[in-house]
Amino acid sequence: MTFVNFKYKYIFIVVCLLVTFLCGYNFKRWYITNNRTHKYISLIYSFSENGIGNGNFEELLKQEFREQGIEPIFNNFYLDCNNSCQKVGIENMSNYLETIKNKPIDLILTVGDQSVNSLLSTKHRLLSSIPVVACNVHFPDEKLIKEYETRKIYFLRDTPDFKRNIEFIKSLQPHKSIEVIYNIDLTPPGRQSFDLLTHIVDRKNVRFLSPQSAFTNEFEYKEMRQMIEYYSLMPAVANNKKEDLMISLCPFQYIKNSSLLSILDRSKSDQEKRVFLLDKFDLAVLPTVKTLNIPSFSCLHRGFGEGANIVGGYMATEEISARAAVNLAIQLFNKEKIGIVKIRDLEKEYVLDWTCFSAYNDYDIKNVSSNVRIINYSFHDRYRKELYFLIGLFILAFIVISTILLRIYRHSLIEHKNLNILQEAHKRLTLSTDGGQISLWNMHRGEIEFDDHFIRLTGLKQRRFTQTDLLKYVHPDDLQLLDPYNETLYKSPSIQILRIRFCFNDKNDYHWYELRCRSLTDAQGETMLAGIMQNIQEVVEREHQLILAKEIAEKAELKQSFLNNMSHEIRTPLNAIVGFTNLLVESADEIDQDEKKSMLEIINHNNELLLKLINDVLEISHLDSGNMDFDIKVWDVTKIIKEIYFQYQSLIQPSLQFHLELDETMLLPVNIDRSRFIQVISNLLNNANKFTQSGYITLGCKIDQTRNEVCIYVKDSGKGIDDKELMMIFNRFYKSDEFGQGSGLGLPICKVIIEKLSGRIEVYSEVGKGSCFAVIFSIANKGNDKN
Template sequence: MNRRYYCLFVVLLFIIIFNRVIAAENTYKILFIQSYTSQTPWHADLTSGLAKGFKDSGLKVEITTEYLDADFWTFNSEKVIMRRFCQRARERRTDLIITSSDEAFYTLFSCGDSLPMQLPVVFFGIKYPDDRLISNYPNVCGYTSNPDFAVMLRQAKKIFPQRKDVVCVIDNSFLSNKGREDFKDEWEIFHQENPDYKMKIYNTQQETTNHIIAAICYPRNSYNSVVIAPKWSPFLSFVGKNSKAPVFSCQNVGLTNGVFVAYDTDAFASAHLAAQRASQVLQGTSPSALGISKLDQEFIYDYRQLEYFHVNQSRIPAGGIIVNQPYWEKYKFLFILFYSSILVLLIGSVVWLVRVNRRESKRRIHAQTRLLVQNKMVEQRNEFDNIFHSIRDGVITYDINLNIHFTNRSLLKMLHLPYDTPARPYEGMPAGSIFKIFYNGEEILRDMLNEVATTGNRVVIPKGAFMKEVHSENYFPVSGEIVPIHSKGQITGMALSARNVSDEEMQKRFFDMALEESFIYPWQFDVAINSFIFPQGFLVHFGYDESITTISRDEMDQMIHPDDLVEMSRIFDKALTGDESCARLNFRQRNATGEYEWWEYRSSVITGLTSDSLYNILGVCQSIQRYKTAEQEMREARDKALQADKLKSAFLANMSHEIRTPLNAIVGFSDLLSDTSAFTVEEVAQFIATINKNCGLLLALINDILDLSRIESGTMEFQFASHNLSLLLKTVHDSQRLNMPQGVELVLCVPEGDKKYLVTDNVRLQQVINNLINNAAKFTTSGFITFGYEDDKDPNYTLLFVEDTGVGITQEGIEHIFERFYKVDNFTQGAGLGLSICQTIVERLRGTISVSSEVGKGTRFTVRVPNSCE
């Protein structure tokens, strides 16, 4: 009997092992249906968890993932899509179906396809399991993760004790409605314990979007709120990312989409357990035997949300998971350990390299010391040669017997001799073998060497000396000096340093000629002594002695025009502080005669040891008075041209009007006189008088135009002779008294018994008096027009006047009264030229004309002329 049981046990064991071997060798085809999309944050964790679970179980599987996208489609559309999934799975000969979340599972069994009844189905992530539905299908097993809103509310209270407004956001979906019922049940219990808390439910498909956003996203409404999301939706993804209140969800799909914390199972762990249970089913275990298990849930926090709401990680309960954490925060210890290891490795490497380098240095020093001891004399000589070869000036040394000892490359280049030979090709040759020095036609090289050898003092090659190449007969100007070489207190040789100054001399000559021709003078400002330095003789122009070349800045300021001193000082101070590297200053300086001239100073700053310290300021200066004078002349010429153009326009405008007015009267009344039978004798006489009057006006206007033309062209002639002033004025009185308006009397006023004579042009003087009287008659309707003369304070001058009792002139009119074409009253006859012509004639007579007036009382014109105008 015992043997029989033993044999049966062996057979069963063999069958189980055989099935496992067969299962391990087969590749199973798995259909994995996700409720949402591949963009779900935990999509990668779900697929990797499944793959890891099957691998740990030792099964080879081929997983095909389908995405239901339940947040986008309606339930009817989901069933259509699910049927397509089933059809494709049937074509692939799928062995097992795994579903994630409620939507995928319930849609699978509601789509009407028979495949879920034929194949084993493993589910996980179901929040609200339908026990009656699941009990009807023995081929179904899996894991649930039921929401616990009581835990979530307690957690919200613990982390955010000051936020006491709970906002529940739902929609019309199955899961959301189930969550709402569950939440309400838990809320009743929580609210009894916490009566100061308030709750409000928003349905995203019933409430307006703006209303929900305002309640959650506006800080003024959400600072005291927390948000509970029984089911995550695309709308909540938008709201969560902009929410100013922390969001608590029972689905981990909301993490990284704005959820502060999700109370759910870990996606990877859930998928891993589901894969292991599926492996058991594929290996022969009945799904009904495995049944349904509830997974433990935990709080999963979003690191960025913790940072946003300033929640310290120490306030998170033990066992909480933090996701979306930066690598540095997540693996801080590993980073510190890694960098510490690298630092230790670097320090060790540096220490090792230093020790190796020290050993190598010691070895190298020992070898170099031995080499230096052996070649000390050769190295000293080479060092001497290298030093002198690096000097830019030509250098040659002689021994005490005036024989060449050494020549550097610069000297050989200057003499156009080969300089690439390593040895000393001219050593031992006597002085003068390769070059000679001439001054005033005499060779002076040996004499200078002997003087240095004898006295021990340096000798400077005289200015104007030339160095002559022995091999080519070429020569060039040279400068330099000869110095003694001492050793142990004795002169052992001489060293000559020389430089070809032909280019410098030519540039100096060119520069001197340029300065002489352009009158440009160099200057510099010595910062140390705060003084300007000029070329000799330059300051003579400003009243200094010829020997003075330096003046202080205060003396320079005294020469500058006061109006220019402030701006010049400001710009120069900026140059002194280093803020202005190059400047151009234009200002006036007082010369030796006391007059101011325009000068332009240009400066360039040489910086010192630091950027804010100066070494020197260099510059050039030039007199620009002729440019300023030309500029002023051009400006005056421009003003005159503009004035001439203005006068021309005014002349044409006035003449077109003034000439047309009398011509119209002349032409009109002349036409009337063609038939005198229609008019009386008095009317005909009046017509003739009007024609004569307008002819007189036209003649006067033409005379004014001719006078103006003669004035402009400078052809107005003046004939000076001695005239009796009283008789001249009497003539004017006799000619003008008959032309006075009715009610106006012309009065001549001269000193009684005075017989004054003037040397003047009587025609032009009468023209001035007549113009002034005619002008007064236009504006005087009653009273007197008085004219005459009187003595001036100066016995060499006489005052002539014309005074009326007319309407007078305003102050503004007085300011413009002598301008051409200016008329106080535009309705009066005349072109506005008379007073301007009077002023020009009076000025030609070397006199002045002025006016004084009072509105309503009259006007007085005064002409002051010399007794002799010649």
């Protein structure tokens, strides 16, 4: 606990220090913002107000001053030296100084050579009282500077650096020879600039392009000629020698426009390796350069990034100039001792304008060094490869995620479908076992466990018993049957059946139950018993009724024959019940749930059919009197035919092919007694199975649209019936084979039932090819209810 408190104490201290620092920093910024000192500054430009070159220099100055706690108030003056001579410029500057002499000016800040030269040439008295900062002066006038040696006039020099600019140009196209076009002029700054150029390049690689005929003035040509001879340069129109670097001198200001275009207009291969290098901002040169589409580089920041199509260069940018000017101004405002350094060189940096750079296909961003600052570099261009990679990655991820989600969705659909199938199957199994009064059970290590249906079957809430506990519910007369039954179960793996009476209530009301089970081996290799328990009280009662009916029928020969036939009819559903029950017991673990449900449904249906047939035994005497009961409803014959087909698949001889001809999508509503109808079709199938030795049996259904009738038929490839027998097969007690099984009442009963259902029965047969028995009904109205 002490350690925890110790740790939290230091965390609290660190948090407090961090909050204190942030508060102090924000307070300082707030204080500086709200307590700035106002300073009046005369800002003098060498060029015009609306011309190219102003840039954002004034805004940058404001930002720098404000960060230093000063709110600058500018008084701007534009000398416009491009449209006036030096004398006019000095006069305009004198007039401007007269207008501000009575104003509280704290500093004079000039931009460019012309503005500072004109300012110093006025020799105005303000220059002795107001400090002056001359910014971006390319070639300071040393004579004027000496005249103001004791005054607070300081220069920020921006001398062109030809060496680094040429190296920068070559680095952008390292595998090409470069021709640098240089604008040479006869002005004093032009002569000084050209002198700097001759000191950093090999004079053998310098050539003069313009012949005498191209000049507009012969005097200018002579002066240019003298200047070239002074530097040992000879005129040259062409140079076949391939050099990595060639400096081409072209006096743009002194030659005719047509001659200039003809000189510079060369082949495309030469066009791609040429660049234009500016050492001064000359508005007369830019249109020609733009027309020829030559990449322009500059040693000076003026015009860079202002739509002058300057690609870049090594220069003192506006940000550097503004920062240096403000720092120097702050020292003057604070009256710091500046020292004797009157001229300070501005720092420079490599810069590129991406808008202009990307317009030329010859340049590759890979050649741009990391120390180059790029302006107008859009996020898309800067991170093009990364964006394409991210887009591709996003598309791939989208496809992968979509595929995974689709597979998950499909899997969920399948699981949902399977769950619905299982739920439906469980529902049907529950209905089947509940309707059939069946309960599943197993016995392991002397303990018997029943399923949930046992509760509904017996009324007991207990489902788990020992053998001793279960014996108290057994009828005393049946106890002696259990010991040999158990012994046989453990010795024989086959199904064992036992009928026994149980009483699960206090009324001493015993019911008959049938136990069907077999021995199994579990996963641990131990023997266990599994089977079903079914309430057969109704079956026993029916059997008892059948016995009584048989005893009564034995009194007359006719009734005796009739009962024999009924026993044949009763055997069919009993066989289905016994057969499927045996399958459930023998292969309980091997049969899936769908098949179990289907089998249990068949057992349940045959229980109902058996009950109906036993009742028919009691009511057979009413056939002639017309007192037989029929439960006629609208049924879909398609479903009933399908159910009969599945029921008889296992009952038809294995040597025969059993076919179903039925359109399962068709709805065929018919007014029939379902159990009576199944009885008729079952009789026809039994006959076909009995009299067909090889080939096929087909159960089918078709519709006659013209008559609005449905025909249900049983067709076989048996021995067939001749014409004489066809006239007698529906007579009672008629049998084609006197010694064959059957009472001879099957077909007559079928005929009577069909006629009672308002239908008709027809037969078509050919000896040696087979027979077809057809039952025909009218289709019920579609408005009736369907079961």
